[in-house]
Amino acid sequence: MNNATILKIGGSVLTDKSKEKTLKSKEMGRIAKEIASAGVRDLVIVHGAGSFGHPQAKRFGLDVPGKCSYETVVTHETVKELNRAFIEKLVENGMLTMPVHPLSCAISREGRVENMMTDQIRLMLKNGIVPVVHGDVVMDRGWRRAILSGDQIVVHLARCLNAKMVGIGTDVDGIMDDDEVISIITPKTFGDVKRLLGGSRDIDVTGGMSSKVNELVKLAEDGIPSHIFNASRKGLIVDFLRGERNFGTIIRGD
């Protein structure tokens, strides 16, 4: 398989990160409609947890190593609610989707994915189904439990499925140099870009934009390009899925 497209939709796009467990319902509907209308095959969707995971993880201290507790399970159940709501919107728009929950199919080692089953995802794609994966808490070898970010999952799946393209739908226009979007980042130019990147403003227990780009540059080195764009701007998800590349930031090999 090398036709898969992986589309990440950031938690800040689907939820209001300032209020715990708050959907941006209308936005979610618009996004689902855009994804459905593009009609691409071999699509895997990965979404972040937004306010259905980050505030809880922060409050319960899940962003640092520690014991497994009831709160770990609560956080997992909460992000599954977001996953279900998003799947419902996708279904309403005529898409055949299925949830894939990382706690059930992935483990990490000190915060890095160690093993994630993908046979079920491959079969879903073969059957014309769009798997909808999400950032989650997972069992960790060493830390006992860890947060596996949607971004890390995207990169891992992109490698496993040898994806042809990765889309990172965020709430910013791309990687910025002052007021200007950087159109292209390659492993060679990444050094210059690094100093521009700080953490993101909101609560983000998964590392923010800097670690995101770092992962994507490594992916580009392995031959899989990615495209960071603003999924909150109408039409850009459709444009991305249809192969337009004249917006946002493209991360590709030298």
Added chain:
Amino acid sequence: MNNATILKIGGSVLTDKSKEKTLKSKEMGRIAKEIASAGVRDLVIVHGAGSFGHPQAKRFGLDVPGKCSYETVVTHETVKELNRAFIEKLVENGMLTMPVHPLSCAISREGRVENMMTDQIRLMLKNGIVPVVHGDVVMDRGWRRAILSGDQIVVHLARCLNAKMVGIGTDVDGIMDDDEVISIITPKTFGDVKRLLGGSRDIDVTGGMSSKVNELVKLAEDGIPSHIFNASRKGLIVDFLRGERNFGTIIRGD
């Protein structure tokens, strides 16, 4: 690992199979309390779908090969509701449990489990967590989707984890010969037992008692004994977990 105990709780014990999506809430509470009070380590719970899966699977035709449709996802989401309700009861009784959803971590080939990830389950056990797995719909190589029964999962996990004991909590006293419970079944005596077993009375899309025993006899041949007992009778779950074997049907090697 060879200390794991696997406890199956039948869907008919946790739910009213005659009414769709109907919990036996009080029973579920009693069962959760019994499991918690036994205080065994290295326990894996597997539960059936009962009225949170069987009627839906039957109505949607999921018990025969066919296309993946929205109904497949609905059935999955429904059995996850039962899983969540059961986990809540276990948590209320002080147990640290985590859900494991087979659609996310298992695939089958023509109705038989082909691959099921168990690393996450092993780490849960290592961390003192009780994984709670359930019968589910899964992606199938050949049939596109299939029902993976709790019983099949029990047998598969018992082999993968090299379990020391398997408990099958049902709503009958054991395998019956007329009015009498057969105390012991071995591969040698199984031939005589077979003719006694018909299908179960209720809607059961997963094969009923006959196929259940068939699987357990094969497991016994591989050195893993099992114990079929009536989980609807008060106290028997605790007795099972504490190692008492003077009730129900024991299936073991010759």
